[in-house]
Amino acid sequence: MIRAQVDAHRWQRVHPSTFVAHNGELGFRTRAWAAVLFCGPSAVVSHRAAGYLIGLLDRPPAVIDVSVPARRRPRGARGIRINRRRIALASSGSPPRVTVEDTVLDLVCRAANTDEVVSLITAACQRRLTTAARLREAAQRRGALPWRSLVNDVLLEADSAHSALEWRYLRDVERRHGLPASKTPGARTTGPVEPLAGRRLPEVPADRRTRRHRGAPARRPPPRHGARQQGRRRGRQESLLRLARGCRALL
Numbered sequence: 001m002i003r004a005q006v007d008a009h010r011w012q013r014v015h016p017s018t019f020v021a022h023n024g025e026l027g028f029r030t031r032a033w034a035a036v037l038f039c040g041p042s043a044v045v046s047h048r049a050a051g052y053l054i055g056l057l058d059r060p061p062a063v064i065d066v067s068v069p070a071r072r073r074p075r076g077a078r079g080i081r082i083n084r085r086r087i088a089l090a091s092s093g094s095p096p097r098v099t100v101e102d103t104v105l106d107l108v109c110r111a112a113n114t115d116e117v118v119s120l121i122t123a124a125c126q127r128r129l130t131t132a133a134r135l136r137e138a139a140q141r142r143g144a145l146p147w148r149s150l151v152n153d154v155l156l157e158a159d160s161a162h163s164a165l166e167w168r169y170l171r172d173v174e175r176r177h178g179l180p181a182s183k184t185p186g187a188r189t190t191g192p193v194e195p196l197a198g199r200r201l202p203e204v205p206a207d208r209r210t211r212r213h214r215g216a217p218a219r220r221p222p223p224r225h226g227a228r229q230q231g232r233r234r235g236r237q238e239s240l241l242r243l244a245r246g247c248r249a250l251l
Contacts, residue, residue: 014038015077028052028060031079033095035064039074039082043067045097046083047106053093054100056107056124067098100130101138109146117147118154118164125158132158 002019005011012026013019014034020026026034032053036043044050047065051057067083068074076082089098098106104124111117124130132155139151154167161167173179 015080029095032064032097035066035077035080036095038077038080039066039068040072042069042072043074043096044089044091045095046089046103047081047110050097050103051107053095053097054103054129055127056100056103056120056129099138100124101134104130104135105138105142105145105151108151111147114147114150115164117150118167121151121154121158122161122163122167126162132156 002011005021006013006019009023011019011021012023014026014031015038018034018038020030020034032045032049035049036045043066045053045064046067048057048061049064049066052060063079063081065081065083067085067089070084070086072084074082089102091098097103104120107120108117111120121135124135125132135158136152136155139145139148139155145151153171154161157167157170161170
């Protein structure tokens, strides 16, 4: 039955023994599900693929990372990178993937420079995917973690710094020189939040509805020329035209 559906181009094969029951374009979530099913039980999406699924990364990766227990040795396939782990990781979501905290730390392990490490941690906290306390607990559970000292330093300011540039300012400028703590512009820290739905806006007086600077002169309507003014203007134009023709004849 499966072979007949594939031969009729109603189904399509993604990986060996893994099929999709339609012949349309494969989205990233469908490809991730196919990778998990191909790798077998206890397989979960991880690293950059999990980062894209949870909303940490904006672009989908070309290769889907799948993590499996160290005791299993699934065969590889095109478009899949298999990662064998000694410690079992908690999974959630659909398709099954590692937690947000483990995803951030996995990407930190593959970071190429310090700016990438800071950007990953601050982006996870800024987008409200996790908190600095949860990331700190997940980092303590790991035995070996590259950039550990940098991760600990970033987590101290992750709730207030939303980018690598802001974190460097807090560390190298504000903290080092003892400047007063900066405040987020427009942030409301005290008082209840009142909903605006159903409220009527105050009436604006008629003399304040025009958009002009205070002290600027009022706009005047364009002048309207009468018949006498239009005749004088036409006479001046004709005189200039005759003068121009006379100058051209002399040349």
